[in-house]
Amino acid sequence: MTIRTRFAPSPTGYLHIGGARTALYCWLEARHRGGEFILRIEDTDRERSTEQAVQAILDGMQWLGLDADEGPYYQTLRMDRYRQVAEDLLRAGKAYYAYESKDEIETMRNAAMAKGEKPRYNGFYRERNEPLRDDPNRVIRFKNPQGGSVVFEDKVKGRIEWSNEELDDLVLIRSDGFPTYNFAVVVDDVDMKIGEVIRGDDHVNNTPRQINIYHALGEPVPEFAHLPMILGADGQKLSKRHGAVGVMQYRDDGFLPHALLNYLVRLGWSHGDQEIFSRDEMISLFDIADVNKSASRFDVEKLSWLNQQYLKSDDPLEIAPHFEWQLRAAGIDPEKGPDPADVIVALRDRAKTLKEMVEKARVWYAPLEHYDEAAVAKHLKTPTARPALEAVHAKLAEIGDWSVENVHGAIEAAAASIGEGMGKVAQPLRVALTGTQVSPSIDHTTFLAGRSEALRRIEAALARVG
């Protein structure tokens, strides 16, 4: 039987970093083992679930390329099924109706707490066999085993043992007829034949009670793998205050989806000393059993480094669409300047994100209006500036085929013609073309400006030469 994993987010917000990694691991595990990956939306909380959040999650998954083989399934569409299973349990004597109000439960808990005990439901209606009655407080509770313990072998945490003494009779169906989370997951995972449950480790505590439900249902218990948390750079729980937490925010900030994936896969998992993983390598090398047990912090610096690695190694033609998208987002028309692929080649050693790249690319997409004073003073108000610029102007004008190589040759020739080194020509030229002292190599900088614009800017600079 092929293994089936699932990612089951509740649509109460966008797909955040932690969720994205969980989804990635579920997806990788399925792909690695030749199984299936299922997407399920856990939307039983009608208060907090929204349509937009569902869409945000779907968008995030798509951007990351985590394609599901089935789904999305929606829990709200399966209400009848949950009720049916709960009734089966009732008939089998494995569940019962209880009628306490929320207030009563609350006082029960507080009382236990006061005695230094764990706050739990006392099982008042468990063995009463009272005739069924209508009551707004009526819920269905699970008859949790009273002795012994639940033991399971977590694929990342190892063996975990839980005494049934710690567990109370949890609510299966709420008074409003909706299933509770712990019940719905089990029913879903059983129905969807999930063989391996991979989720955040905030769920370890729920696992023993879920296992008891599997037993009551007479269904095989799946394997479990609980992933450690991802914390913010400050070691605190990830929150909105940490800035970009929605996965799509990383796209907006100029990261490549594959860079994020690569960063995420290494956060809590590793394969020797390897840092860079292609999609296929991830799939073939990933093993859920190699996942770490402890929480890790999210480090944008390393993400940025990885992003640049991909910016440098990917085919510029593949990056181009992402870059153009970013240009437009910044209000720049890609048509009004050099070929994006050429710009990428010139800038990828100098930018960690596409967003940075766009900022640095601005000079070639808009007329040059501003000159940096210090740059002008240092490189234009010099005795060699005029001869240097005049020489370059002449050589550039003579070029037949406007290419980076020919531009490079022209600049070298210009330097030679006035008996100076590259520096004496490159810097004034750089200021003339960009208004600043910093830009990519001078041949690329010139090439990207285009011949007519380059000549025009040199002429403008000549007017400022001291």
Next chain:
RNA sequence: GCUCCCUUCGUCUAGCGGUCCAGGACGUCGCCCUCUCAAGGCGAAAACACGAGUUCGAUCCUCGUAGGGAGCGCCA
């Protein structure tokens, strides 16, 4: 309060009893390269939370302590 989980350089991690006076990567610092800035190359500083055991020998096994986290809902 109770239960469960976690603990190697600042960060991500390798390590599965001797190969470790602990390896790699990001970041930091220095040098080289150089038309600027980068990128790249080379190098440096930087960690086994603490305390008991077990063992001929512990980063690795056991138990405590400390610190951190999660859960204890008719939320997921």
